[in-house]
Amino acid sequence: MKYFAKIKYLGTAFHGFQVQPGLRTVQGELNEALNQAFGHPCKVTGCSRTDAGVHANEFCLTVECNGGTIPADKLPIAVARFLPEDLCLFYAEECDDDFHPRYDVKEKEYLYRIINRPIYDPFEFGRAWFLSRPITDEGLERMNKAAECFIGKQDFSAFMSEGSDVTDTVRNVTALSINKIGDLIEIRISADGFLYNMVRIIVGTLTEVAFGRIFPDEIREIIASCDRSRAGMTAPAEGLYLNKVIY
Amino acid sequence: MKYFAKIKYLGTAFHGFQVQPGLRTVQGELNEALNQAFGHPCKVTGCSRTDAGVHANEFCLTVECNGGTIPADKLPIAVARFLPEDLCLFYAEECDDDFHPRYDVKEKEYLYRIINRPIYDPFEFGRAWFLSRPITDEGLERMNKAAECFIGKQDFSAFMSEGSDVTDTVRNVTALSINKIGDLIEIRISADGFLYNMVRIIVGTLTEVAFGRIFPDEIREIIASCDRSRAGMTAPAEGLYLNKVIY
DSSP, X not given: XXXXXXXXXXXXXXXXXXXXXTSOOHHHHHHHHHHHHHSSOOEEEESSOOOTTOEEEEEEEEEXXXXXXXXXXXXXXXXXXXXXXXXXXXXXXXXXXXXXXXXXXXXXXXXXXXXXXXXXXXXXXXXXXXEOSOOOHHHHHHHHHHHHTTOEEEEOGGGOOSSOOOOOOEEEEEEEEEEEETTEEEEEEEESOOOTTHHHHHHHHHHHHHTTSSOTTHHHHHHHHTOGGGSOOOOOGGGEEEEEEEO | OEEEEEEEEOGGGSXXXXXXXTSOOHHHHHHHHHHHHHSSOOEEEESSOOXXXXXXXXXXXXXXXXXXXSOGGGHHHHHHTTSOTTEEEEEEEEOOTTOXXXXXXXXXXXXXXXXXXXXXXXXXXXXXXXXOSOOOHHHHHHHHHHHHTTOEEEEOGGGOOSSOOOOOOEEEEEEEEEEEETTEEEXXXXXXXXXXXXXXXXXXXXXXXXXXXXXXXXXXXXXXXXXXXGSOOOOXXXXXXXXXXXX
């Protein structure tokens, strides 16, 4: 039996999604919980890798289980008692054998949360990027102007960290929105796929635009340069959430 | 110099507000941070005691400091670098020597957060009471009916845990509201003061009303009985927030 499932996790105490020997990972904890729920090993395939400290509001995956006897709608409850408190599986359905949770993704949405205030909020620790320097209304306007330049099918290699073996660096960014709600700035980015650290470098670059270190007009040039050193800093992992996966 | 200040903390990793030898407490961490910021010991007096695991969105206190040389408006920033991530001091002003942060309280508001859904939310762990059994609309209606009975100046000893040396058990509850926003139920209670565990026992009782184990009509009798055994269970600490203090 093959299940399509959705999970949610607080990434703070995980070394990312993918199993790594000796480290606490989301996949590792899932494997163990499914093992206990089914009584034998299952194969978990994720929609994406996420880095250490990155969170997921919705991360999709498949569970392949020989002789799985748990009905899909009962899987969330069946596995809940074996999962740690920072991880839940909240949805499952049966799926076709040829469905692939990574290759079949049409679009993913990431959310990046920035808390912009002089004094930290203890309830947001590890859940947002804390920026004490104020982003003004003008800064926000510049960010919005810069954001438009990312839309479209472009080579985003200037916004990719080293350490990835990807050769095709063209991605189609379909939406990039910036919302300010009090002290919280929410940046949402949708694309057909993302390069390594792409969202975090885009967010880092947008904040440098806010602070006037990069001009909105430069963004198109930076993209065209395919030169990582021209883009801004990589924003920290703790503000990043995989938010939605569309098939 | 005497400062009036407001702090905010995630209670999960604290053994409550008040200093206890050998345990991590809010007051203990504050003392240490103020010590470092001022270069000598200060005296911290809180508006209330909170139990282990209880949070505060707004907790008020005074800081007394001989020869304090930090202007009040600079205190939050000055102390921030010495405070741990689960605690912040976000407001300070100078106050009169005879102001007392506990005796001068006119009203306090507590917030209690319940997450009511079959599968746990990892982002709410330690920050709400997770109730998997659904509270129906009828249950919510019963809770609201019961809530009205708590309003007014009454002897609340049926809603007090043992282990307190309070002799006057009359308190004036001025407001009790229940709001459901999706899976989240927020209960807010305001009073001129609260007995030991009073909010948690009221919330526990209200959920038993929701589930039909106590009828709304019984609440007045239970209050009048002054008998703790007739009220409901004590709801867990992790859902409770000191939310507002009025002077």
